[in-house]
Amino acid sequence: MSATDAFLGSILRAALTWLGRKRLPQVDGQIRLPGLSDPIEILRDRWGVPHVYARSADDLFFAQGFVHAQDRLWQMELNRRTASGRLSELFGPLALDTDRAVRTFGFRRLGEADWQAMDGSFRAVFEAYTRGVNAFLTAPTSKMPIEFTLLGYKPEPWQPLDSVAFSRVMIWQLSHAWYGEIVRAQVHQAVGAAAAAELEIHYPTGSPIILPKGIEFNRLAEDGRLQAARGPFLQRGLGSNSWVLSGARTTTGTPFLCNDMHLALSLPSLWYEVHLCGGGLDVTGVSLPGVPLIMVGHNAHIAWGMTLAYTDCEDLFLEEFDPQDEQRYRAPGGWLEAEVIPDPIKVKGQADPHIEEVVITRHGPIISDVVGAPERRLAVQSMALRPSPAIRGWYQLNQAHDWDEFVEAMRLIEAPQLNVVYGDTRHNIGYWVTGKVPVRAKGDGMTPAPGWSGEYEWIGEVPFEEMPHALNPGRGWLVTTNERIVPDDYPHFLGNVWMNGFRGRRLSEIIQAADRLGPDDFCRMQMDVTCIPGQEFVDRLKGLRSPDPEVRAALDLLRAWDGKLTTETVGGTVYEVARYMLVRNLLEPGLGPDLALHVMGQGFHPLLMSANEFYGHDTVAMLRMLGDEDSWWVGQAGGRQAVLERSLREAVGWLRAHLGPDSAAWQWGRIHRAPFPHAMGLQKPLDRVFNRGPLPVGGDADTPCSTAMMPNDPYDNKAWAPGFRQIIDLGDLSRSQVLHVPGQSGQLGSRHYDDLAPLWSEGRLHPMLWTREQVEREIEGRLRLEPA
Template identity: 30%
Template sequence: MKPLFFCLAGLFLCVLLLGSGMFFWLRGSLPQLTGSIQMDNLQEKVDVIRDANGLVTIRAQNPNDAYHALGFVHAQDRLWQMDFMRRAGSGRLSEVVGEATLNIDRFMRTLGFRELVEANYAALPIRVQNAFKSYSDGVNEYIDNHASILSPEFHLLNYQPEEWKPTDSLLWGRLMALQLSDNFNLELLRQRLLKHLPVEEIDAFWPGDNKDPAIIRQFDLSKAVQKEIFADKHPLPWSLAPKDASNAWVVSGDKTITGKPILANDPHLALDAPGPWYLVRIETPDYTWAGATSPGVPFLVLGHNNHIAWGFTTTHGDTQDLFIEKLNPDNPNQYLTPEGYENFEENTETIFIKNRPSQAFPVRKSRHGPILSSALNNSSNKSDGHLLALAWTALRKDDLTAQALYDINYAKNSDDFLRAVQNFHSPQQTLVMADRQGNIQLMAPGRVPIRNQGDGRYPVAGWTGNNDWIGIIPQKDLPQSLNPQNKKLVTANNKLVDGDYPYLVAKDWPNSYRARRIHQLLDKSNKLSVEDNQVIQMDTLSIAALEVLDILLMTPAVDPESEVIKQKLSDWDGRLTLNATEPVIFYHWIYWLNQAAFGNLPTDASSFQTPDILRLQRRLSAKPDSWCRYGEKLANEENCVAQMTESLRRVASNYALQKNDLSWGELHSTSFQHQIFDRIPILGELLKLKIATPGGHDTINRASPSMKSGGLWRFPNVHGPSFRAVYDLDDLDNSRFLIATGQSGNPLSKFYGNFLLRWRDGNYVKLDGTSTENKVQRLTLNAKNTNEN
């Protein structure tokens, strides 16, 4: 027995020593934060100062040195994230990951982002190209000369990063355009449903505003659309797949305590670790910038300079269409056009795969855009002689969105801002701006197509020319407002235009719940403070829940437990707070009702697994006797009224089993996903950033619960504010900021997850160039041809 004990003890000690040695070795991947570094391509000295939270202030004597320093700092803290972005956009993940990412690479190669950004970069003016070059020099300074080892992901995947090129930074913009443009994915879903359901039923799944204008005449669905063209969903993972939602608003000085505007913005993205944003303050003799940068990009994406503040939300403009191309039956390399058959543009892409033979595949384009069929999972069947092509304004070679972002950074007033956004081409965004002169402004720039006919909801025949794009909505005619009479501008992805607007921006718009709640809170006071706006950003009252409860609470209760549930929800104020139990009951009931309404859809039921409360509410109201037609039959009940009662009984029964003490925060936690660590057993759990969260899908403090396991009473928060900011135009240094995780992408850094509690609880920070803590780290970057001082 003793020899076995000593053997096990020795083995344990060896593992402990090995683990400790590995830990201390990996600690060497943390960057140098103090002292000085000699650098090429710098003109003058730059100071990089980090405070106790890891917040960075860059002090440079000219903008290009500032861009250089920012590239270096981004690489210090987020190089692997930058490289993953670059590989994802280029379709080169499989080189380092293996076959698991092959479908992603095929999809990205089909879109052709790598070649596209080369053309986009060539179209930029020299001043903007120089900024990208300076930034790239800074990134490469770290790649070539870092004194430490690289972050753990590089060692786990066993590869070294390549030189950073200016065009690599433009890939971020194309990936964001992809994440913020969801129409073609909805077209694919509708096409799958069309094989089994009539158009009228499918359209009812996306209830629109009753005041939607019929701007362009509805097209007749051709036989081609009704063909069973297989169109599976696109293969992107959650972190890269299209998502929506953001809040932004601005009030004029007439509604604030200072007499100057206040602007608030919180973009909503997937909750990943590290997050998409990096907070920084940049000071030069002529300009100061503060706000959110994105690792890989040299400019401030969201923030303020000396003169203006700005923010973004997604407009949901429909900038994508799927065209069905008809193949030449005698020559599969040709497709039909109004002028006859034409050859596809074609090239061969080769994907290198780690530990596997490389794969070559053809990429084809029609006159409408890239052929997606071969890049969509399981959709290579061409027996019907048709293929799907994607038309998308973000695929144009003359896209100048990077120039627009550069010019926004240097804008001094509303006129400058207006000129800058003329080149904001994709994705279409709704921008809010305030300047120190007191102006407030909203604009929705971007290239939005004008269709010859149709409304962009379904794939259309590509060979007739009847459905082609015939132009782009002129920038001057896109939705915009300057200094409105009601002294406020609010956008939360809700509908921007009314019936008098002469163009079709989109047929489908997200619901107005968050926008309506923002308006309610802004109207409570005529003298708003920065702190008032912070409170609004953290608001957890759900108008959606309160409105649908008016219907749910009419459900007959068949037992005492069900009556208890109804009473609890009737007394609920609609707030999804951490300690409340009512949100657990509510979302569990919504889960079962959603299953009863949509659970047996013949195709792609997964698209309806996360309930849309507006969709469910409209269906319950409009079809009280048939709303459950496409749903799971709960307890073999066929009658929809009985389904309501049965869903309530299920909730009551499960609630009683759970001992009535489950809080929303406990069951609605956020686990920030890491693309590599989460795929490694044990290590993924050890490095997990996880926190209980308030809010819901339709609250201002967005916290979308995943409903895939509602029967297990777990509703993980998967989508919410990746960044929050409130800008004080009276004193821009008084502006407030939050990011979701931390500044560092290295899990061994104290700055990896240090913002979690602040983000959850709304404990904002300032980027005012001073430190409230004694602990400050200063790194000096010196030009090699100057003396250190």
Template identity: 40%
Template structure:
């Protein structure tokens, strides 16, 4: 298959080739493999039974661990509650905490050396930690108390376990510094970056315009299709000198370290009210799609005390619960995909490169020197220049002749942690919306349900109002003052709905509102197939159960398969192999199940169809970027597939004029060549799961190139179904077809009639310790779309208890 290879060096492989292959370390690793149950390993495991005296507590805290390793924490006050949350998170995920804060702070090189220097320079230039420090300095009240207590709990664990640190610290030879509130905020910035990457779309649009002209570029980056579902139903010249490929290449390692999801995959959530529920009360579901990794990006927690009784998912390093339910309400999120980032082309003074032009005047840039410690060499000083539009990114992007500034809503201080604290204690729609008003970034589609029977939807977040003529689609001049942000959409004008007449709400990264909405939220929404499928399944039955929601979570029906397969079936087969492959397609019901040969043939065919249709005009490098552009090629091909003589189907490299049918036949033949070479010429053995495995790779040790180490920390591959356009999502990167690179990171079903009937799972397990039984015990459940009960009542927690740890004040 002729898939454009970006040749991206895997950063994490370089991280370990820094001298850890030392005799003593190899001996240690071999000993670990042979005696995995040894004292060396078990001493890093969390204490889950007995009584431990901990300095910093005010009163006794009980931590009940259930059989899936989930802590249920009972405290007398909020300070002790969040202290204990920090403590148990460190028990399970201390390395994860450390790695997260170093990624977000740009300090990986301090322990990993020169291999991560360019990533640190990129992050330090953008200034995630600088903004996090400003937010931490402005904290007050409940959010400040929450973060300080959480940090104190992490530090209490570190101080009492410096001789029993996780394996990663032993291998890399350092100990963690104390945790601070800034460390928690900086990881929130990193996740906002992961979910707010529309700047990549700006760059790609500029590249397409430069290569093809505006008209043809608009055909390859088309608008959201008419007729696709809405969440809230309606009742510069050239760009040839931007150096775009260099910028995207520099960002690739950052994206990899964050576990950032690909553009094609998003998240799903939906909620039904009691009229459509067998219980007579709302049911709510959520599955968030991110990069797959081990340990899991999520950590499940149940917090009781000090006015809180809340359960669900959080990120290691962030106190409280981000997604879940409390005694009164439940909520789930998907990404809005708003346009919250802009690139500005700046004019700098020929006499002073630290001045830039704005409306006829030369303004001084703010200069900040970021000192980056690098293991094994002298520190590197990164000279960061800040404009009114954000940091100048040229120093961290090679061969970028234009001076580019980067603006992003998350680089302006906000009150996200206040929002989390209010959300976790909200008891009704009004209090929920009060929490949403403080939710700044990333903007999410929140679905809501409460125990009074209400359901709702809210878009929160800082979404810019741009000057007239500034679409946000491409980089713009920064010197004229004509492309400024004029504020943010007022919260009361952001889309919301309460108790809709449809009796259900579905979001799946699809377009939020119609074009008659007075503000522009963004342009690059998911194509709408997942939302359409969920809505179809919800409407197929008058009354729904939690079991129905489970089936929807596992649904792999492919709407693209339904659209494109009829054109495959029009092919006149050339030879026995094509005839047998067509028989597999004829018997395919459009489900991308792991054991489906039809799914395997279709998925390879579709990728070949994109390449054979657009590759001649785009060239290898631009095609590779285009393949990663989420829904663009799907929307483009779906809009033109009925037009057999569409000009895009003509191959510019041949003297003949090709039609759709010629390109479909060519793509099918190329797909069979690929599959035959990989698996042999027996089409019924070409199972989608054989191509489409999911691997869970540890960061950063999992791609070290040291086999024994990778055996310890990695898991998989496991066969999975789905694609980026099915409800049970499992997207793949065209650079490494067809391995799953991102997909469902968790699944949640909340039954508002009886919270003990709620269900949950995330992709790997609660623990970040490779030999702990909770490191990977959820993988099989996740793979099979099965769940563990999300225990709520004290009675059910105690019936399923694995351990009881009592934390006493010292």
């Protein structure tokens, strides 16, 4: 960027920030609003967190809608437009492919089905929330966020369905994906069964290979709506950590529950912290702007946290369509009519709407055609694309008093598939895996199946009572980090692609090594950057000798490394760059560069998932190959000595070219940085106004402090990071701590726009204020909402 561009960007940022300050919401005094039964108090603490005190549940959720709109109205607008496939109305053709994909999956249609299935008492929650949002929109004192001004747009009134539809987006984003089915097929086609099995990506017994001659899985075409979808409108992550310890393992003698969720970083944060007190509820934690309730946190009796469970609840089916009638597809009993929905999408700057033809079979929506066989198309069947009472489950979770009520809430969360850890003030700890898991008539869903045969159908579900769970385990602790859930003798198939387990192994090591642990220890665990695969990689290099000075320089730095990926480490930087070069050098001779990236975890498109479920397994495969003299992949790469020397040489060359000749400057934090992108910062010069960062961060995807990179952008932290952390003290809830990043407010000009980012970088949390007395001591604003 030129000095002139930087100067102009700074001037624009200053001007828009000043204008943003003029539009900040009222947080002190009194506002009279229609739709209230009684007065409501909203006390904001110095971290910008509202503590809402109401007399009825109706007023309480009204107030949650109001404070969400005060601080996150622009984000809420994006959320509902994302869920409904209406981003193109604001962003024009840039967002059309995203809208096309969203219309295909039908989040709004799913929301409508969920809304129709709700009883009146639960609908009242969404209706009260909606009245609160609209009260802000129509209040004389309210000013719209600056993003609306820049786009020349005024938001429409909020509807309950906007909230329900966005909840369906989140269910989809947190559900297990189907990309591995295509990756397995592509690898098998490229290198054969033996080499694929060495990667542990193989056709499991009973999986079908039923394609006509001349059609290869590696020619499956992604539909244009998926291939080109882009932008920070939908983001996913793959990991998270949680652990819960009984009082026998803590310094206080009472349970602790800890959780850090790993999703793509953005501005504003995905999460919004709020404390809701009234109408029989007293619950605090993080919520989703646009949706009532608390998603993760604690009430007066229980606490909960969650990680992705990685159970396999999605399958791809190859559907055969009638060449004479494009709306008919083959089923076991003959031809069936597909449901065809012509869905108009308005596009800014275009006179006529784009008509998206959504095609739905008995398995689910068609997401792709097959190159070379126009009558064949791929449909996705997913538990996340069925009507579900999941949001009702969260409502019951907010209200739960004990384990039994917690379990009944878990029963309703039919999707997404989550590990939910539990602790209560009666000293119990536990865990349950949510989400329905299909029972398949044949096969295990690891590869696309022929939809016309009827052999691979879903014929039932794993009984809820038989899903993995535990209450008060004898060892006194539980850890979940997306690793394998059950042993081989578990009676049901849940899937076979988990995260690689290095994070869980490290956390378990810390717990097992200590007699008792306390809150300071838990903070250190959340920030732990010990890299187990990095240590194992260095161990594999014992005995490696080379006459090449570049290789010797790399070996010296690696052997002096302590195995921790701090922002200052040099040896850790050499490991990360060398690991990346080595994996590419091992995989590309057999797979080519594009498929190699997919095996390394690259997703098929940024809309649905920027990474696929094989992320991290390339490191496991690499370590195994280095210990196997007969590895086909090592042989293809020229042999162990040659591929290691080449990779280390390339790593040193890359570091010298990008960080300079002095190895002391090769610090991990210089190339591993966390950005916070804003939707308005997609284009210059607004990126300098709305975006924040990048901030140097330690760790990588395999450390407990999980800061993941993308295979096609292998060093910056652009995949996911622990954007939310909590430590719940179930012996004294007022001593609990929490943090999400970068700040509470989405309003440019607010001091809470990015004020939590320094705490996050330092691994610190802020108090999770619980008692009224605590809140009064840290008060920043006192607002009273009065019935008009």
